[in-house]
Amino acid sequence: MQIEELIENFDFIDDWEDRYRAIIELGQNLPAMPEALKTKTSLVPGCMSQVWMVSRMEGEHLHIFADSDAAIVKGLVAVLLMAYANKTPQEILLVDIKDIFAKLNLESHLSPNRRNGFYAMVARICAMAKELAA
Numbered sequence: 001m002q003i004e005e006l007i008e009n010f011d012f013i014d015d016w017e018d019r020y021r022a023i024i025e026l027g028q029n030l031p032a033m034p035e036a037l038k039t040k041t042s043l044v045p046g047c048m049s050q051v052w053m054v055s056r057m058e059g060e061h062l063h064i065f066a067d068s069d070a071a072i073v074k075g076l077v078a079v080l081l082m083a084y085a086n087k088t089p090q091e092i093l094l095v096d097i098k099d100i101f102a103k104l105n106l107e108s109h110l111s112p113n114r115r116n117g118f119y120a121m122v123a124r125i126c127a128m129a130k131e132l133a134a
Helices: 003-011 016-028 071-084 089-095 097-103 112-133
Strands: 051-058 061-068
Touching: 003 016, 003 071, 003 097, 016 071, 051 071, 051 112, 061 071, 061 112, 071 097, 071 112, 089 112
Parallel strands: none
Antiparallel strands: 051 061
């Protein structure tokens, strides 16, 4: 699923509980991250839950592997992976993630800690992209 399709689908979900379930389902459908990649180095600082994130270049695109030990956070990871999928490091740096977050109407429904964790994950992705774009 592309991020545009997710935003479109969320437009039809009025109830926050249904959105919450949809986000959790996205996380459940994430490909498994190999345990060997879940290291202290791959942990994302600033998240209340454990979130692991690594990347590698595949051709010109930055491919991100990520996982979390919390269902809703894993769903937010899936949202981020959709937003940044099939993009070069330079394209990743141009993504307006705050706009996507607003279009999904997540701002008012996530706790401040989860919101901070979400943006910590964004910062990690942007740092990886900046390093490779240089």
